[in-house]
Amino acid sequence: ETVATFLNASREEILGTKGTTESINIVAQCVARERLQPGDEVLIGTSEHHANIVPWQQACAATGATLKVIPLRDDCSLDQDAFAQLLSERTKIFAIGHASNALGTLNPVKEMVARAKAAGAITLIDGAQAVAHFPVDVQDLDVDFYAFSGHKLFGPTGIGVLYGRRELLEAMPPYQTGGEMIETVSFEASTWNQLPYKFEAGTPNIAGAIGLATAIEWLNHQDRPALAVHEDALLARATERAHACDSLKIIGTATSKVSVLS
Ligand SMILES: Cc1ncc(COP(=O)(O)O)c(C=O)c1O
Structure with missing residues (x-):
């Protein structure tokens, strides 16, 4: 419920997982492999974390679909013209990092998701991130x-x-099967529990869930606009100091950034 409120979702739509990697794998296994066919395409960005590359690569290998990658501009922002060209009715899945x-x-992401x-x-x-x-x-x-x-x-x-x-x-098959995710079980057949339990087979990470909710409650009590201003100021200062250093080259100079300096 804490996570649902945090993301403005409903409780049934929030699945507990091991982390981002498992979350993306659930979609790659239960949506991509079910729906993709030869000729279909999955579209991602060049700057994705491996967790948002390899599951799609594997889903494409299993189904005969093709992985397409949006290139970067010189400032390491995604090339939106190339995105528009790569997007077509063949694009069945679009997976993109919010922040690199x-x-x-x-x-x-909002504009790209809409397109x-x-x-x-x-x-x-x-x-x-x-x-x-x-x-x-x-x-x-x-x-x-x-x-x-949780750990980020x-x-x-x-x-x-x-x-x-x-x-x-509702339409997806379960990711894993066993206890908790079932409604009825017989030796002939089983039926699936309601959401979100259908995707939470086995005893869940109870301590982790309590820890994550506590972290979110802590964050909710902070002045988030003030935190963002402080992060921006730190990034601007670090960027300025790095620019002044001849032996350093900053990789990633897009106008819209979170506080990461490569
Ligand atoms: C953008 C991004 N995606 C995915 C991941 C993978 O997260 P996890 O290892 O928690 O599954 C990370 C972790 O560094 C990340 O930064």
Whole structure:
């Protein structure tokens, strides 16, 4: 419930996972592998974390679909003209990082998700590097899936979140099977529990969930606009000092960045 409020989602749409990696794998296994066919495409960005590359690569290898990658401009922002050209009715899945862990670039995810949805794609945002820096509203983003990890949000490791739109979660097959995720079991057949339990097979990470909720409650009590101003000031100061140093080259100079300096 704490996470649902944090993301402006409903409780049934919030799945407890091990972290962003598992969250993306759930979508790659239960949506991509179910729906992709030869000729279909999955579209991602060049600056994705490996967790938002390899699961799609594997889903494409298993289905005959093709992985397409949006190139970067010189400042390491995503090339929006290339995005427009790569997007087509063949694009069945669009998965993009909200903020790049390598470059700090803040991607215009809301606009990109809207364009990808208009082309008919299922959309996912990797929010691992976003949620700690600014409020995220999945209704406003109008995205199908949103993933993040507890340990990048001042919480524990081994706990993370997958937000999924209810209709999609209802239609998806389970990721793992066993206890907790079932409604009825017989030796002939079993039926699945309601959301979110259908995707939470086995005894969950109870301590991690309590730790994550506590971290979110702590963050909710901070002055988040003031934190953002402070982070921006630190980044601006570090960038200025790094620029003054002849032997350093800054990689990633997009105008819209979170506080990462490579
Ligand atoms: C942008 C991004 N995506 C995904 C991940 C993977 O997160 P986890 O290792 O918690 O699953 C990370 C971790 O560094 C990340 O920065």
